[in-house]
Amino acid sequence: MDKLFWCDALILQFPLWWFGLPAILKGWVDRVFAAGGRTYGGGKWYDRGVLAGKRAMCALTIGGPPPIYSEQGLNGPIAAILFPINHGMLYFTGFTVVEPFLVHAPVRIGDEERKRHLERYGERVLGLETAPTIVYPTLADYDERFVLRDAAS
Numbered sequence: 001m002d003k004l005f006w007c008d009a010l011i012l013q014f015p016l017w018w019f020g021l022p023a024i025l026k027g028w029v030d031r032v033f034a035a036g037g038r039t040y041g042g043g044k045w046y047d048r049g050v051l052a053g054k055r056a057m058c059a060l061t062i063g064g065p066p067p068i069y070s071e072q073g074l075n076g077p078i079a080a081i082l083f084p085i086n087h088g089m090l091y092f093t094g095f096t097v098v099e100p101f102l103v104h105a106p107v108r109i110g111d112e113e114r115k116r117h118l119e120r121y122g123e124r125v126l127g128l129e130t131a132p133t134i135v136y137p138t139l140a141d142y143d144e145r146f147v148l149r150d151a152a153s
Helices: 002-006 023-037 078-091 111-126
Strands: 009-015 055-062 096-104
Touching: 009 078, 055 078, 055 111, 078 096, 096 111
Parallel strands: 009 055, 055 096
Antiparallel strands: none
16 A cells, blocks of 8 residues: 555556456455545545556556457456556546557567567656656536536436
């Protein structure tokens, strides 16, 4: 827990496992994020979360090629698959969520492509402070029923 509060950025590095986090990583999130109620509660959530000002990113490998994880793809868009993690875990506790770093079908690529992915990853990690983020509405954008104000009209 102390390391979570100490860090400027959190990277969850994992293979996509049954459309989510592997069980061991989900268990870590369940234990660390819920420990003693320090990461949320009492109005401390989303943009008012205790981890506000910190960045978080998912870096993951995905078994299938990109088209399968698109709007028209069999598995649906990767953003929808990662929403429970990016929005429901990371943004919920206050993190600014960096767009995920994805590597598709790593077992089907050669050494040169793998090297390019590793170089891209190094650039992303070194540039994490300015990397593109996922923009979510703030709590002020919702009414008293927690419905987006524009959608409620």
